[in-house]
Amino acid sequence: MGKRDFLSMESVSAPELTVLLDRASEMKAKRVPTNVLDGKTVAMIFEKPSTRTRVSFDVAISELGATSLPLSGTELQLGRGETIEDTGRVLSRYVHGMVVRTFGQDRLERLAASSTVPVVNALSDLEHPCQALADLLTIRERRGSFQGCTMTYVGDGNNVAHSLLLAGAIAGMRVIVATPPGYEPIPQIVKRAQQIAAETGGAAEVTTDAPTAVRDADVVYTDVWASMGQEQEAAERKLIFAPYQVNPVLLARAKPDAMVLHCLPAHRGEEIAAEVLDGPQSAVWDQAENRLHVQKALLEWLLEENA
Ligand code: CP
Ligand code: NVA
Numbered sequence: 495m496g497k498r499d500f501l502s503m504e505s506v507s508a509p510e511l512t513v514l515l516d517r518a519s520e521m522k523a524k525r526v527p528t529n530v531l532d533g534k535t536v537a538m539i540f541e542k543p544s545t546r547t548r549v550s551f552d553v554a555i556s557e558l559g560a561t562s563l564p565l566s567g568t569e570l571q572l573g574r575g576e577t578i579e580d581t582g583r584v585l586s587r588y589v590h591g592m593v594v595r596t597f598g599q600d601r602l603e604r605l606a607a608s609s610t611v612p613v614v615n616a617l618s619d620l621e622h623p624c625q626a627l628a629d630l631l632t633i634r635e636r637r638g639s640f641q642g643c644t645m646t647y648v649g650d651g652n653n654v655a656h657s658l659l660l661a662g663a664i665a666g667m668r669v670i671v672a673t674p675p676g677y678e679p680i681p682q683i684v685k686r687a688q689q690i691a692a693e694t695g696g697a698a699e700v701t702t703d704a705p706t707a708v709r710d711a712d713v714v715y716t717d718v719w720a721s722m723g724q725e726q727e728a729a730e731r732k733l734i735f736a737p738y739q740v741n742p743v744l745l746a747r748a749k750p751d752a753m754v755l756h757c758l759p760a761h762r763g764e765e766i767a768a769e770v771l772d773g774p775q776s777a778v779w780d781q782a783e784n785r786l787h788v789q790k791a792l793l794e795w796l797l798e799e800n801a
Contacts, residue, residue, distance in 0.1 A: 498796055499606040499613045501599070503623040503660035504686065508694055511664055515631050517791035518784070525787075529559035531797055534590040536560055540616070541567035541596045542722045546758060547616045547624065550785040551593050551793075558793055563589065567596070582608030591797050597723060612796040619723065620680075622653045625757045626661035627788040632781040633667075633713055636753055640665040640696075645713035646748070647671045648704045648738050649765050650731075651679035654717040654757050659683055659698050663690035668697040672707035674734050704738050711748040715755040716740045716765045732764065741767035745775065753777045 499505060506514065536555045540548060548564065555562040567573050572581050578601055585592060586609045594602055594613060599620040606613040615623050630640070637643055645662055647655050651673045659679060662669035669687070671679055678684075678700050687698035701707050708714055719735040720728040745754065754766075754776045762768040771778065 497610060497612050500623060500792060500796060501602050501606055501613065501615045502621050503626050503657045503664065504690075505623070506664070508664050508666070511627075511630070511661075514627065514788065514791050514795060515634060517794065518627075518631050518787040519635070521790050522784070522787040525557070527557045527559065530794055531555070531558040531560035531590075534560040534797060535588065536562050536591045536593060536793065536797075537585055537589045538562055538564045538593045538616070539567060539570065539572075539595070540564070541594075542617065544595055544616070546782055546785050547593075547595060551616065551789055554786055554790040554793060558790060560590070560793075560797075578604045579608040581605065582613075586610040591793065614792065614796070617653060619721075620653055620683075621657045621660075622757065623657045623661070624785065624789055624792070625654060626657035627792065628781055628784040629658065629715070629755055629757070630661055630665055631784045631788050632755065632777055633753070635780070635784075636777060637712065640667045643712045644668040644670065644710065645715060646704075646707045646711040647715040647717075648708065648740055648744070649673065649716045649735065650719055650721065651677050651700070652717060652721050655679050656683045658715065659687040660690065663687040663694060663696045663698050666691075666694040666696045668699070670699045670701060670707040670711070672701050672704040672738065674738060675702050677734070678702075704744065705747055708744055708747045711752055713753050713755060714740055714745060714748050717757050718759070718761060719765050735765065739765060739767060740770055742769060742773075745770055751775075755781050758782055 552562045582605045591612045593616045595616040599618045655671050691698050719731045756778050
């Protein structure tokens with residue numbers, strides 16, 4: 495069988511998602527180092543900063559018995575103009591997998607197409623699928639299942655929102671994304687999420703009305719207003735997004751036991767009020783921890799299949 499990449503949440507089917515989450519839960523319950531990927535090396539290429547993704551992948555790789563090779567975009571010849579395709583061809587001769595954080599999704603697709611080893615999207619401008627896996631695990635741990643679950647994402651229609659729309663659809667949830675006008679998720683992703691949701695019993699909706707979208711939600715999710723690469727828009731976005739802050743007033747419209755998620759890093763007082771992020775409904779530290787467990791399950795699945 496050919497190699498599998500994980501470039502988008504769409505890279506996994508509903509049954510595969512269940513297998514991955516089950517394995518992640520099992521690995522979380524019994525966190526012991528294994529040698530399942532003994533002798534393998536995974537390159538981690540980061541063209542943007544990272545705390546959680548970088549450290550959790552590094553630890554995941556080590557707990558699976560493999561070696562991680564952290565590389566920044568600038569220290570590779572890639573930063574001096576070597577093509578993505580040549581980088582993919584060459585690295586494939588050395589390593590057994592690549593975890594890549596970059597800008598355009600096309601960079602990941604070109605790398606995956608020229609590589610003979612699995613490529614994992616560790617965040618692109620379009621998607622953040624490893625985050626969405628951890629989000630689903632966190633929801634399933636606390637709610638037991640995705641059935642009848644409504645998740646409302648409030649804020650920017652960005653990479654995190656895109657992967658959540660797809661992940662929620664695959665899991666059979668109802669996902670509502672509430673953004674200021676002009677900051678909606680891209681229509682192709684919304685359409686794809688709606689197509690998937692039609693088969694799984696979920697739903698994918700987009701609105702500009704955050705208070706209505708949050709009403710009776712089981713999960714309230716937010717992310718930064720200016721993503722990496724949008725720093726020059728930060729001041730303008732602060733004004734535009736101000737009515738979309740997840741604060742106690744907005745959260746009070748959700749179910750009383752609704753959980754609050756944020757992929758982190760958070761800006762208290764901007765997209766989320768400090769008392770919400772640090773309050774009793776927040777599940778963000780479990781959510782961050784779950785990155786490790788889902789990524790262990792993901793790497794085992796992708797790299798063992800290619801053994
Ligand atoms: N949530 C997330 O991906 O965080 P980092 O940018 O720190 O990796
Ligand atoms: N949307 C954010 C997520 C950071 C984990 C960004 O791309 O910067």
